[in-house]
Amino acid sequence: xxxxxxxxxxxxxxxxxxxxxxxxxxxxxxxxxxxxxxxxxxxxxxxxxxxxxxxxxxxxxxxxxxxxxxxxxxxxxxxxxxxxxxxxxxxxxxxxxxxxxxxxxxxxxxxxxxxxxxxxxxxxxxxxxxxxxxxxxxxxxxxxxxxxxxxxxxxxxxxxxxxxxxxxxxxxxxxxxxxxxxxxxxxxxxxxxxxxxxxxxxxxxxxxxxxxxxxxxxxxxxxxxxxxxxxxxxxxxxxxxxxxxxxxxxxxxxxxxxxxxxxxxxxxxxxxxxxxxxxxxxxxxxxxxxxxxxxxxxxxxxxxxxxxxxxxxxxxxxxxxxxxxxxxxxxxxxxxxxxxxxxxxxxxxxxxxxxxxxxxxxxxxxxxxxxxxxxxxxxxxxxxx
Ligand code: USQ
Numbered sequence: 573x574x575x576x577x578x579x580x581x582x583x584x585x586x587x588x589x590x591x592x593x594x595x596x597x598x599x600x601x602x603x604x605x606x607x608x609x610x611x612x613x614x615x616x617x618x619x620x621x622x623x624x625x626x627x628x629x630x631x632x633x634x635x636x637x638x639x640x641x642x643x644x645x646x647x648x649x650x651x652x653x654x655x656x657x658x659x660x661x662x663x664x665x666x667x668x669x670x671x672x673x674x675x676x677x678x679x680x681x682x683x684x685x686x687x688x689x690x691x692x693x694x695x696x697x698x699x700x701x702x703x704x705x706x707x708x709x710x711x712x713x714x715x716x717x718x719x720x721x722x723x724x725x726x727x728x729x730x731x732x733x734x735x736x737x738x739x740x741x742x743x744x745x746x747x748x749x750x751x752x753x754x755x756x757x758x759x760x761x762x763x764x765x766x767x768x769x770x771x772x773x774x775x776x777x778x779x780x781x782x783x784x785x786x787x788x789x790x791x792x793x794x795x796x797x798x799x800x801x802x803x804x805x806x807x808x809x810x811x812x813x814x815x816x817x818x819x820x821x822x823x824x825x826x827x828x829x830x831x832x833x834x835x836x837x838x839x840x841x842x843x844x845x846x847x848x849x850x851x852x853x854x855x856x857x858x859x860x861x862x863x864x865x866x867x868x869x870x871x872x873x874x875x876x877x878x879x880x881x882x883x884x885x886x887x888x889x890x891x892x893x894x895x896x897x898x899x900x901x902x903x904x905x906x907x908x909x910x911x912x913x914x915x916x917x918x919x920x921x922x923x924x925x926x927x928x929x930x931x932x933x934x935x936x937x938x939x940x941x942x943x944x945x946x947x948x949x950x951x952x953x954x955x956x957x
Pocket of ligand 1: 835
């Protein structure tokens with residue numbers, strides 16, 4: 573099986589590339605290093621610098637693994653990505669090649685435009701590559717739970733049956749995001765559904781919650797193979813940020829009341845979900861949607877849990893409530909379905925005390941790299957430039 577990974581340099585893209593190669597897939601990756609460029613422009617670089625793809629591939633190969641093919645270029649460039657597709661002819665494509673930061677997308681006009689253009693163009697080009705070169709190719713698209721927002725009803729797994737004035741039909745579950753980044757993912761889903769209906773492409777859309785963690789069996793082979801670990805306000809997700817803050821002695825930055833609930837998962841479970849999705853593709857013309865998370869927590873629950881474990885390790889940890897830089901509901905109903913991936917065989921790795929301890933230990937070893945000026949929110953939803 574040939575797997576093509578778009579956004580193969582990213583926090584999730586690179587660990588996925590290694591996992592699929594370890595599982596015997598013939599893996600190719602594409603990246604234009606957009607996230608590295610934005611991180612350096614916004615002073616948000618990772619805690620530990622990681623090599624670029626060609627070097628990572630060589631390091632991975634020295635551990636007895638097959639060599640991953642690297643294509644450096646933009647998925648928004650049709651000539652380039654069409655050439656890659658025609659060359660690789662993948663059986664499945666995993667699409668991570670998007671600007672992934674909600675705060676960045678809300679920073680101002682230029683950042684909003686870049687997010688929209690990049691995310692829509694990369695998805696659109698991917699769809700047309702499949703239609704032109706490999707119509708049976710399975711597209712695995714990283715969506716986000718944030719597409720649904722926080723409605724006052726149960727969130728279904730992608731679809732909802734509606735009974736209206738005595739007639740029934742099935743529709744995409746209503747979506748109402750609270751950042752432009754999340755809105756760009758809604759537009760992606762609409763494009764994929766349109767082309768699944770009209771051209772019969774086969775798609776799995778993984779509606780993922782915020783991911784945490786750093787350790788995977790392949791990344792643990794060599795520190796230079798680890799995922800790019802961000803803890804700043806632009807690219808850092810909340811659990812990763814709280815771990816770094818606990819190590820640095822900075823009060824944990826709970827935004828607003830802290831009753832915002834999200835569905836979270838360990839990076840190990842992201843990899844499992846992708847493996848499971850790839851192993852059982854949907855039929856032609858199907859848009860299959862899974863809600864991809866393993867546990868729900870409020871921000872307050874996360875902060876308290878991490879603070880308790882860190883305090884037990886002798887760290888002095890406080891929790892701060894900052895004025896929320898985002899516009900989001902800070903107290904809401906939240907009950908999303910998420911049985912589909914469990915039914916495929918997902919074995920969750922929950923956020924236990926031991927997981928937090930291990931994580932605090934690793935960040936502690938790299939404490940000298942923490943730059944405190946990257947912690948406080950530098951973007952607000954209200955003051956776009
Ligand atoms: N939060 C804090 N303090 C912080 C950082 C975040 O209270 O220091 C809060 C946020 O306000 C939010 C929650 O924690 O209520 C999650 O924030 P996040 O930064 O971990 O996640 P988010 O910006 O929503 O985006 C991340 C990834 C994105 C992915 C998404 C999944 O960056 O690529 O799509 O998680 S989800 O949130 O389910 O849409």
